[in-house]
Amino acid sequence: MTPPDPLQSPTLEHKTLLWLVAVVTVAFVLILLPFVGAVLWAIFIAIVFAPVHRRVQRQANRRPTLAALLTLLLILLIVILPLIMVGFSVVQEASVVVQKVRSGELQFGQYLQRMLDALPPWGRAVLERFDLVNVGALQQRLTGLLTSSGQIITTRLLGIGQITLDFVIAFFVMLYLLFFLLRDGARLSERIAEAIPLQEQQTHRLLGQFVTVVRATVKGNIVIALIQGVLGGLAFWVLGLPGPLLWGALMALLSLLPAVGAALVWGPVALYFLFTGEIVAGLGLTAWGVLVIGLVDNLLRPILVGKDTRMPDYLVLIATLGGIAVFGLNGFVIGPVIAAMFLVAWNLFTTIRKQPNGGVQG
Structure with a gap:
């Protein structure tokens, strides 16, 4: 009786396939790392708007591509674009507040001093124990913190070209992936369910x-x-x-x-x-x-x-x-x-x- 060839063993083939799947999966995850935020948000948004997409699909006479485009346009108009506009407004207002603090127009030390003056003696004693009654030091720490934050904001604004490029690329990847997740999400989830052991x-x-x-x-x-x-x-x-x-x-x-x-x-x-x-x-x-x-x-x-x-x-x-x-x-x-x-x-x-x-x- 000829002994079985270990190189043709089904066990070896199964182990090789498992290792191949594991290595290729890790490599694929490494490729996705630069866009992990865009990929995750595309998945999250597709899951949240899946019921809305099903309604749009019924109105579009079951045409998946048209339904996905309409749902994507709806998401852009009512969710993504308003959030982007609010985000830019928040950044601008934060820059204004930081500039007021750095110029001395907005002095938190005065507010702190008024609070300390209104405290009862036992309250001041507790704060003195933790060295929190020195308004000048607190003002200096707060101003330093806001100044460093302002420098970070200024640096970001000076490099807005690169930030905008990164944002546009990630935004495009998210929208592109979101379209296909809306259109083919049901089939993809079925394939994923079949692949999980x-x-x-x-x-x-x-x-x-x-x-x-x-x-x-x-x-x-x-x-x-x-x-x-x-x-x-x-x-x-x-x-x-x-x-x-x-x-x-x-x-x-x-x-x-x-x-x-x-x-x-x-x-x-x-x-x-x-x-x-x-x-x-x-x-x-x-x-x-x-x-x-x-x-x-x-x-x-x-x-x-x-x-x-x-x-x-x-x-x-x-x-x-x-x-x-x-x-x-x-x-x-x-x-x-x-x-x-x-x-x-x-x-x-x-x-x-x-x-x-x-x-x-x-």
Whole structure:
């Protein structure tokens, strides 16, 4: 009997194929790294607007290319272009605020001194313990921080040509990929489900949770953050505070973090008004922040997000902060998605272990 040739073993062929798939996949991911933000946002937007695309497709008599173009145009007009315009306005307002601080027109030291003068003796004692009553030093630190930020902004503005080129390229890649994801997304998801080496039920659960978390994070959190930012900026504008658009954008960004949110911005301002004797402005801003900005989160989040994510707030907070630290601004979506996939994967693993024969089907 002739011994089997190890070079023609099916096991060797399977291992070689697995290694080939792994190496090619890693190489493909490395190629995508320069455009990872554009690719991810194309996927996220396609998932969020999938229900809208299906309605457009029915109106377009099931013509996939026309439906994808119409949906893409709709996304551009109602979402992307307004956000770009607001972003440029925020950058311009931030530059104006930095210039006012550097020129001395806007002096935070005066505001700090007024708050310190209004504090009771025990409050000043606590601040003295932490060396926080030296207004000059605090003013110098704040001015230095804003000056360095201004230098960064100035450098970016001087290199706007390169930034614009990078932005245009990434923007084009996102739109180009988004068109094909809208047109061929159903077929692509089916191919991905077939390629994942899991049982069909497990694959559907994983992909379903991925879609649910992306929709909940983007549709719910971003919409809520934008509404809270607009309400906060409106309150600052009514009170005559400088840079209401800038502070509104900051409140919108912080609103992405559960449990803390926009109160990190309007809270200190309300305390300043109360400490300095402007009781009406302080109480008004506090009432607006608690009853209006806070209730937006409590009322809209269950409607837009629901309980589909099944993640506690502390896990969402940690995942969001960790995602932002690792992936930048894109991390506020990537972090919760990874956390949700972590929970689903371990739940699947635990369920399979509890089944007879480890869940292996005969």
